[in-house]
Amino acid sequence: MDNIIKEKLKGFFTFQFEDELINEIANTGEVRLIKAGEILMDINHHVNFVPFLLQGVFKVLSEDKNGNEIVMYFLERGDTCASTFINFVNTEKSKIRVIAEIDCEVVLVSLDHFDNWMVKYKSFRSYVIESYNIRIKEMIEAIDTLAFMQMDQRLLKYLRDRAQVLRETSISTTHQEIAYDLNTSRVVVSRLLKQLENEGRIILNRNRIEVIDL
DNA sequence: ACATTAAGTGATT
């Protein structure tokens, strides 16, 4: 594995990984490029790896048995999917779908190394705990959003979140996709977007939304 | 030029 990968592992993750740990990740991990739209892990599938996100953005969503989906949060570089940690104790099926928003680069590490690294590396332990913490906070935020916010506010929050993880003000999407993500109808999204545009918060184009009011 | 897909809108529940 090349040094660029190691530099990314060193630079993007909040807890400075020890050089030795970075070498271990580099030696045992598999670097994968995931194209926009590809699914990294899916609901009801077994997962035996943990992804470390080096580049790109993933959308994490849950789906009910009727196929209604709802986006819970986004992952950006330096993030990992905390829900996969659970599987290192007990091989459980994934409850979520993780899908690439844009082209992504990840390092996949087998869960077999987890036990070992947790005791061996302080930075790894801290990182895992911190990741859990962040995800729990995100979950609470998602629940609050669903329970207390009306659709217009949810929509604006969604656009801001998405623009933030993409590090761009321009989002390439359709009203239909947003409707799926928020589990509402396209008509509602179109109307609310129009309203936001009239308020000067966004600019609408076909397949593209400029977020002004970040 | 035509077909397809995305987006806008009034009316109704």
Add this chain to the structure above:
DNA sequence: AATCACTTAATGT
């Protein structure tokens, strides 16, 4: 906020 039914606009072939 959802649904229907329809229109208009943008884009692909």
